[in-house]
Amino acid sequence: MSDLFVDLTAPNGRKYKQPIGLFINNEFVGAKSGKKITTINPTDEREIATVHAAGSDDVDIAVKAARKAFKDPSWRDVATSTRGGLLNKLAKLVEEHAEVLATIETWDNGKPYSVALGEDVKGVVDVFRYYAGWADKIHGQVIDTTPNKFAYTIREPVGVCGQIIPWNYPLSMASWKLGPALACGNTTVIKAAEQTPLSILYLATLIKEAGFPPGVVNILNGYGQEAGAAIATHPDVDKIAFTGSTATGRQIMKLASVNMKNITLETGGKSPLIVFDDANLEQAAKWAHSGVMENSGQICTATSRILVQDVVYDKFVELYKEKIKLISKIGDPFKDDTFQGPQVSKAQYERVLGYIEAGKKEGATLTTGGVPYKDVNGKGFFIEPTIFTNVKDNMTIYREEVFGPFVVISSFKTEEEAIDRANDTTYGLGAAVFTQNITRGHKIARRIESGTVWINSSNDSDFRIPFGGFKQSGIGRELGEAGLAAYTNTKAVHVNLSGC
Numbered sequence: 001m002s003d004l005f006v007d008l009t010a011p012n013g014r015k016y017k018q019p020i021g022l023f024i025n026n027e028f029v030g031a032k033s034g035k036k037i038t039t040i041n042p043t044d045e046r047e048i049a050t051v052h053a054a055g056s057d058d059v060d061i062a063v064k065a066a067r068k069a070f071k072d073p074s075w076r077d078v079a080t081s082t083r084g085g086l087l088n089k090l091a092k093l094v095e096e097h098a099e100v101l102a103t104i105e106t107w108d109n110g111k112p113y114s115v116a117l118g119e120d121v122k123g124v125v126d127v128f129r130y131y132a133g134w135a136d137k138i139h140g141q142v143i144d145t146t147p148n149k150f151a152y153t154i155r156e157p158v159g160v161c162g163q164i165i166p167w168n169y170p171l172s173m174a175s176w177k178l179g180p181a182l183a184c185g186n187t188t189v190i191k192a193a194e195q196t197p198l199s200i201l202y203l204a205t206l207i208k209e210a211g212f213p214p215g216v217v218n219i220l221n222g223y224g225q226e227a228g229a230a231i232a233t234h235p236d237v238d239k240i241a242f243t244g245s246t247a248t249g250r251q252i253m254k255l256a257s258v259n260m261k262n263i264t265l266e267t268g269g270k271s272p273l274i275v276f277d278d279a280n281l282e283q284a285a286k287w288a289h290s291g292v293m294e295n296s297g298q299i300c301t302a303t304s305r306i307l308v309q310d311v312v313y314d315k316f317v318e319l320y321k322e323k324i325k326l327i328s329k330i331g332d333p334f335k336d337d338t339f340q341g342p343q344v345s346k347a348q349y350e351r352v353l354g355y356i357e358a359g360k361k362e363g364a365t366l367t368t369g370g371v372p373y374k375d376v377n378g379k380g381f382f383i384e385p386t387i388f389t390n391v392k393d394n395m396t397i398y399r400e401e402v403f404g405p406f407v408v409i410s411s412f413k414t415e416e417e418a419i420d421r422a423n424d425t426t427y428g429l430g431a432a433v434f435t436q437n438i439t440r441g442h443k444i445a446r447r448i449e450s451g452t453v454w455i456n457s458s459n460d461s462d463f464r465i466p467f468g469g470f471k472q473s474g475i476g477r478e479l480g481e482a483g484l485a486a487y488t489n490t491k492a493v494h495v496n497l498s499g500c
Contacts, residue, residue, distance in 0.1 A: 005017050020049055023218060025215050028204075040345065056230040059189070079136075083136075090210040104202055110381070112341055123463065127463045139155065160187050160188070160237050162188075163190040170196045186487055187217070190217070235259050240256045246473070266300065271429055272303065273431070273433075275306065279436060284319075285320050293327075296343055305408055305425075306407060308411055320409070330382055332376055342376075349381035355400070356406070358396045363390075365389045366386070383404060428471035430454070431454070467483075
């Protein structure tokens with residue numbers, strides 16, 4: 001047991017027991033691979049804990065457990081309202097353990113504790129409760145054809161679902177996938193990102209306490225190239241749900257083709273934010289700031305490509321710089337007044353710094369930031385909020401996803417130019433439009449090629465509303481009623497009433 005749990009004391013003084021094993025069949029076990037992952041606190045660069053890392057043999061054991069549970073009457077034949085009750089109980093347990101979960105998330109990821117507690121963990125509770133309500137409302141249809149035929153449809157669970165979650169919102173992304181999968185009666189094998197392995201293991205203890213049968217939820221840590229690939233290629237996994245980079249999403253698609261798995265992908269973005277001359281510039285600057293700089297810029301839908309009409313361009317840039325000075329306090333994520341914590345890892349920190357150098361070399365104007373921030377005990381992967389202006393559409397920093405506190409601001413003259421340039425991207429995850437002309441706002445929302453469009457706001461998503469991308473930003477939808485579709489198969493039943 002000593003190799004499966006450790007006693008930890010977080011920087012905020014909270015003490016708790018941290019699971020470090022693999023969670024299979026409602027028990028924590030050691031990895032047969034013998035491999036480990038050491039997770040680092042991005043605030044001070046110190047080791048937090050070392051967890052077991054699954055190899056292909058461990059994935060196979062977890063998949064077999066999930067397959068057995070899927071066929072077991074204790075899960076397969078349970079009343080739909082009972083499934084909803086289990087999800088509601090899990091939501092209640094998450095609520096009761098919110099401070100511990102938020103502590104782990106902040107420690108392991110670097111996001112402000114106030115955000116982890118008030119937004120991320122709260123969002124997990126909301127998602128589980130939302131899908132608990134759907135569990136007994138998933139149904140087929142009777143389809144009228146002729147008097148000689150009775151036809152109806154049944155919505156059945158897909159089966160064993162492999163789910164791979166990212167490091168920027170570990171608990172949130174886990175709930176987005178677990179909630180609808182369990183509401184529909186599936187079983188899961190879920191893998192956390194190697195950068196943030198801790199919080200989902202604590203969640204595993206609550207899943208067991210909530211009363212889910214063994215094998216229904218199996219949680220693995222491991223490296224993407226080994227454990228993630230093993231899940232994607234496993235012949236007894238019926239579905240893959242992945243959130244992460246576009247490049248990795250492409251690989252997942254290739255690997256999952258081995259048995260033509262049902263696939264949901266939520267991948268990268270380089271989302272535009274358009275500011276027209278009639279916009280409330282104060283409002284636009286506020287939302288444009290939060291739409292990029294929250295979570296240290298590590299947001300897949302970050303509206304990091306800002307297009308401002310030329311006549312208000314200079315004024316908007318000044319307002320944006322003011323927002324950074326007023327709001328973007330960098331520091332210890334456990335302090336109440338911290339807005340921006342560190343990047344999640346040294347690799348991500350160096351990636352952002354590399355884009356800053358690329359922007360300077362390509363001739364963009366570094367207006368503010370663009371340097372490491374070392375005023376938090378001289379340690380940590382902190383970067384000052386960075387604005388580049390005078391950016392051209394062919395520049396690397398304009399076209400590629402940076403995933404940091406990094407924004408490019410460019411000007412446009414006409415509405416048509418703004419639309420064309422907003423759509424000139426391989427991505428299509430999110431977009432924002434700021435205008436006081438409601439007709440223009442709705443018209444442009446129709447023409448923007450993205451899965452989500454915000455009018456006069458940015459990144460204020462909601463668990464009741466579908467989320468997903470166009471183009472190379474993904475396949476399928478999560479959240480809302482639409483999020484259930486990926487976790488059910490529709491079966492048609494034809495009954496011959498003709499007597500011949």
